[in-house]
Amino acid sequence: MLRALEKGADGVCIIGCMEGECQFKTGNLRARKRVEQVQRLLNSIGLDGERAQMYNLSSSDAPLFARYAEEMDERIRGLGPNPMKKKKNAA
Amino acid sequence: MIVADKKPVEEIIEYVKDCRKVLVLGCNECVTVCEAGGKKEAGMLASALRMYYANQGIEDAQVDERTLERQCDHEYLEEIRDIADQYDAIVSIACGVGVQFTAEKYHNTTVYPGVNTCFLGATEQRGLWTERCQACGQCILAYTGGICPVSRCAKRLFNGPCGGSSDGKCEINKELDCAWQLIIDRLKAIDRLDLYEKLFDIKDWSTDRAGGPRKVQREDVQI
Amino acid sequence: MSAKTPSKLEKIMAAGHLGVTSECGPPRGSDPEVIKEKAELLRGCVDAINVTDNQTSVVRTSSLATCIHLKMMGMEPVLQMVTRDRNRIALQSDILGAASFDIHNVLCLSGDHQSFGDHPQGQNVHDLDSMQLAWTVRKMRDEGRFLGGDEIKRPPQMFVGAAANPFADPFEIRVPRLAKKIEAGAEFIQTQCIYNIDKFEEWIRQARDRGLTEKCYIMAGVTPFKSAGMAKYMKNRVPGMDVPDEVVKRMSDTPKEKQAEEGLNICVETIQRLKELEGVSGFHIMAIEWEKKVPEIVERAGLLPRPEVE
The missing domain is CATH 3.40.50.2300 (Response regulator)
Known part of the structure; x- marks a missing residue:
């Protein structure tokens, strides 16, 4: 997640299975915790924590996936480009 | 760890x-x-x-x-x-x-x-670590049912519990187990409540941090 | 039991009288008049006055200095000492200091945890625990030696006490714990405030069965409620306190303006009932910031006049 953001990604969206339905039992719950960790870390270094997001989705639910993707897109557009990218381009 | x-x-x-x-x-x-x-x-x-x-x-x-x-x-x-x-x-x-x-x-x-x-503690569950040892340098666990009053009693009492033990919990925090309740439960479980009756001697803290920086020197393994 | 020290409190109980003590909390400042006023309220109606040692971990004038004021007023203090703030060097030093003023009673306690007080970030010491402190004073007195083994010139002459909470958990070890305190050297015990009289009687019965009341004077602790609110607070908020529902109800059912009087009635009735109980050697009346009511309680409980002893 951090690597992607460091390289200039405007947002990172992690999608896991529905809670309680993880093939690895708690993998999706741990992933959510990781995302929350990253959000806090981003906030504390002056970037927007909202650039990292966690969603849960069933593999057959394409319309919901599309809705989440749009939501993420809107959120990121609202935040504007990742400052890391600007720095890279300027350099 | x-x-x-x-x-x-x-x-x-x-x-x-x-x-x-x-x-x-x-x-x-x-x-x-x-x-x-x-x-x-x-x-x-x-x-x-x-x-x-x-x-x-x-x-x-x-x-x-x-x-x-x-x-x-x-x-x-x-x-x-x-x-x-x-x-x-x-x-x-x-x-x-x-x-x-x-x-x-x-x-x-x-x-x-x-x-x-x-x-020094143990992983009780993921994301929860709790203290078990203060490295006092003179282990007394043999007499306390394997539960350490130095690290787990807020007043490190050797002759506990104090009057603040309530429903098995410590007076300073309702989520904290009273170490002496644990000791007594454990002594009962191993049928050694007789150990509770014994007055604990005053501790020699010179092996604790009180004695200054400590070292363990083992001539049997030193080269 | 015969008296082993010059303590008036010990002599009174050794002579078979019921002993009466109360307490005086030192002020949060250095004005000696506050101490003197409080102590004067108790003159003549108690045998000795406990002086608390930074109770609830809030900084106050020291117990030792306050005891000296009482001594100079011709009253008998009980020096309370907690093991929270001083190591074995400081504790023994203060015991000698007290002995140099002929303070003849000490109460050994572990002390409330500092997280309850006004300096929760402070370190705590607990080099000794309360039993080990009692043992230390006995060694200093009876063997005339410091813990380190050296001889004491003019050893302290102190009647050694400890606290006991008959209501704390786990109940099954409350009596073995009392036995340990007595083995450690406690000669008198002041108990936690008693509201659950049945449970207290059970505790005393078990102590009698083990012969403990023959070895030690048990002073029953009582505290009058000022209000129904205080009864509820003690029941719900004070660790190790056992206030039965019917006692809280009796206070709540009393009209507000009569509650203080009802609190005193409960206190007096408790003393009257426990006076007859075999194994109870006296009473410790803790009227928290209500010292002026102690004479009334003592009188109504039939404990006046206080006996004179040589």
Whole structure:
């Protein structure tokens, strides 16, 4: 997640299975915790924590996936480009 | 194991904000298990510091990451011998032992702590570590049913419990087990309540931190 | 039991009278008049006055200094000492200091945890625990030696006490714990405030069965409620306190303006009932910031006049 953001990604969206339905039992719950960790870390270094997001989705639910993707897109557009990218381009 | 907790990134940034070349140094032992200073945490901290510098418009900053098997042994610390002096600062996210041993070994390099070292404890569940030992240097667990009043009683009473024990909990915090309730339950379970009746002698604290910095010297293994 | 020290409190109980003590909390400042006023309220109606040692971990004038004021007023203090703030060097030193003023009673306690007080970030010491402190004073007195083994010139002459909470958990070890305190050297015990009289009687019965009341004077602790609110607070908020529902109800059912009087009635009735109980050697009346009511309680409970002893 951090690597992607460091390289200039405007947002990172992690999608896991529905809670309680993880093939690895708690993998999706741990992933959510990781995302929350990253959000806090981003906030504390002056970037927007909202650039990292966690969603849960069933593999057959394409319309919901599309809705989440749009939501993420809107959120990121609202935040504007990742400052890391600007720095890279300027350099 | 030695249990540590992450320091806030803001505090670490405050240490290194004027540095241009920083090494984040993780440790593969205790701090990896308690998810405070292992390889993953070294990666996250290094990445966060890089983004911090970039966001501040500091283009020439370099933050590297490295994780050693241990920072409390000469042989592993030697692995950074050739590179240590290239850095303005090393942020060690090992326990306080690792931070100090790294600093002793690389005398001319600034070493900052990246975690708060907390206690000797166990992993009760994921994300929950609790204290079990204060390394007082003279173990009495044989007489207390295997439960330590020095580390687990808020007043380290040898002849507890105090009057504040209520429903098995400590007076200072309703979520904290009363160590003496645990001791009594355990002595009962192993049919040794007779041990409770014995008055505990006054402790010799000279083997604790009170006696000054301690050492264990073993001639039978020293070469 | 015969008296082993010059303590008036010990002599009174050794002569078979019921002993009466109360307490005086030192002020949060250095004005000696506050101490003197409080102590004067108790003159003539109690045998000795406990002086608390930074109770609830809040900084106050020291127990030792306050005891000296009482002594100079011709009253008998009980020096309370907690093991929270001083190591064995400081504790023994203060015991000698107290002995140099002929303070003849000490109460050994572990002390409330500092997290309850006004300096929760402070370190705590607990080099000794309360039993080990009692043992220390006995060693100093009876063997004339410090813990380190050296001889004491003019050893302290102190009647050694400890606290007991008959209501704390786990109940099954409350009596073995009392036995340990007595083995450690406690000669008198002041108990936690008693509201659950049945449970207290059960505790005393078990103590009698083990012969403990023959070895030690048990002083029953009582505290009058000022209001129904205080009864509820003690029931719900004070660790190790056992206030039965019917006692709280009796206070709540009383009209507000009569509650203080009802609190005193409960206190007096408790003393009257426990006076007859075999194994109870006296009463410790803790009227928290309500010292002026102690004479009334003592009188109504039939404990006046206080006996004179040589």
